[in-house]
Amino acid sequence: MPRRSKPVCAVLTLAASACFATLAPTHAKAGDIDWLDHWPTHFQTGDGTDIGLVLRYQYDVNDFSHDNNAFTDAHTNRRKYLGFYVKKPGVYDASVYYDFQSKQWQDAFFRLQSQAVLGEDFGALRFGQSKTPVSFEGVTTSTQTTFIELALPSQAVYENRRIGVDWAIQRTHWLASLGYYGENMAGKNHGHTWVARAAWIPIHEADRVLHLGVAASEERPYGLVNALGVQQPATASFKTPPEAGLTTVTLVSSGTLTHVNHIDRLGVEGLWIDGPWSVQSEYLQAKTTFDVPKPNYDLSGYYVFGSWVVTGESRQYHDGNVSNVIPTHPWGAVEFAVRYSDLDLNDGRVQGGKEHDWTAGANWYLGTHLRLQANYIRAFGNRKGLVIDPHIVELRAEIFI
Template sequence: MKLWTPRLLALAVSAALAGSAQAEIAIDVINGSEISLEGLMQADGNWFDNDVADLNAASPVGNDGKDSEFDMRRAEVILKGKGGRFDWTAGYDGKANKWLDANIKWKLGTNYVLAGQYKQPNSLEELTSTRHNDFIAKAMVTNLFGVARRVGVAYGDDSQNFGYQISYFGRELTRNLNQGQGFGGRVYFAPMAETGNILHFGLSAVDFDTDADTARPRVRPDADQATIRLVDTGNILNADRQRTYGLEGLWVGGPLKVQGEYMRSRVTRTTNQQEWSGDSWYVYGVYNLTGETWGYKAGLPTTNLPDNPSSGMWQLGLRYDATDLNDGAILGGKEDNLTLGVNWYWRSNFKFMLNYVKVNSSKYVSSLRAELDDNPNILEARAQFYW
């Protein structure tokens, strides 16, 4: 895979640049199915102003221990077919060497049956397309409790103002990644669902078997390239199942979007040992300085193209997110982060992002017999090309 992925990406980039800027490359129509190619490439840089822990400590994955880290974040190629009663998709990330969405959808009006690998229905931010995430790193709650892609089968309905999905799932398609059979569901209601005027509410729940009877809730400090987690429960042994409930809300008024989520998760155990519960949440606002707004489709916000492609679309964003992993004798720690972001969408294939993250964390350290505060600062940048 490593040998041919760069060549495939180079060909896809050349094809996209050769024509007019667009969201996808049309390939052919076969038996009424429109075949297209999509792609996403992201290159990230992180600069760490450490407090106590070395957030970029040397690791086997290539981090060199310096105060800055640069790497390709994603290199995705996705083949899609749309038309008639069936839609299908097959995607692969050449950077992570893993399968993305690989599924087929049988459309029954607004209802559908979905089979294969797909994102599970329990996180508004995770379900939103990665290319249009409003901040470089997803919020802590998403990285902690979002189940993301698993192989399974689902049934749902996506009308304009109301929808739901119920899902049964197993492991990831790529070997040696996330495992554990379970089920989940999400329901949403949007009393206002017009472009530029959106009000959305949602509820979700997932319940799954823990992998190897062990659970370990932990999360990076809103920095994808950090090797250290400032909050970490450690291994919770004899874990049986993990169940997570989520609340989500979204409001769009013209050029302003406000979004938030709350999740609470519980790990049950096969013995009489203490169970564990923790929670996490975020709220953020994004303002389009150039006046554009957002659309809405199938229970998710959609990002519009710049009104003026040559000057692009400029956004300002502010996010607050918090996590509490302390429960009884399991002291995973607390963390709250403030993220300030600037995004520039240029034409319809390029996006540039700059984030500043102020981290505040506290965790009990047994060797000190005391709480240890660790409050670093992080600067992040991303260059993105997509089609």
């Protein structure tokens, strides 16, 4: 008998719907609804303010093999985002949306452009919950990433969303930002973080980009107060599943680090796009220091991937980040990609393990709101002599606005 069931019905159903949409007529008159690209989810007021819906739905299938029964196959919703945005170009924008799958608030912020107040562009100020910028992959929207899940070091080091304030300025060939953050809207991750990011973009054309950047942060976590009113020491933990989002099983983990004083994170990022070809890479590290006499704990990792859009289109780049391929054919665009990622959580007495993964991926972009993805992952994990090298097949169907 098979060890686990492997249902893909929901993915195939959504895929069939997407294919139907692709085959539907797309020669509507101006102003009509184009079911591939122009959905009736927003409207503009007389002064140019744009008000619209935020919708992101993803259904995933994770299938594991050669894993010593460490993992369980899974098929379920990955994300169910719903919210809205309001934007007046050159003046302000605001977004708020909630993930009904994880039951957590995601982005919830208001951003004001300085030019609207001062008459000159000195950047923008943002208030609320947003992503912290150490990890190029991490700050890329989940519906815009080339692979289904983030690379190993991105998942281990990325600090995710926090409530705070940040300033950002962008020019054609450079960008910079500075932010200060506290806990998140779930009331977790107590403490505060300073973050800075800068990038140089010497080539910035429609289908040719060279982006070189660096980001750094210092997090000072706070310990919780227990029922007796005693302050507990601050803790931290670094771990990641093998680039599979429907499992909590990890091959590498630092365990819980106690008496944490602060965590310094560093990311060095690079992106090259030349028509249908692109290469993206990042090096990430985190250094944890303690308020008791013991050595620092250092971890590091990197990834590099290349992609080829077979149908000739290009990955998009704007505002210091990447976004999806925009198809030029009525049946969509197809992209192939290969990624290598490496993470080392061993340092001194903390033997968190080492892991490296190879991932092969394929993406089918159906207009600008539908995408089908397939990834094959070959993971290699070794923690304290326990070696598990699973094979993972992942499928995703997603709708996004």
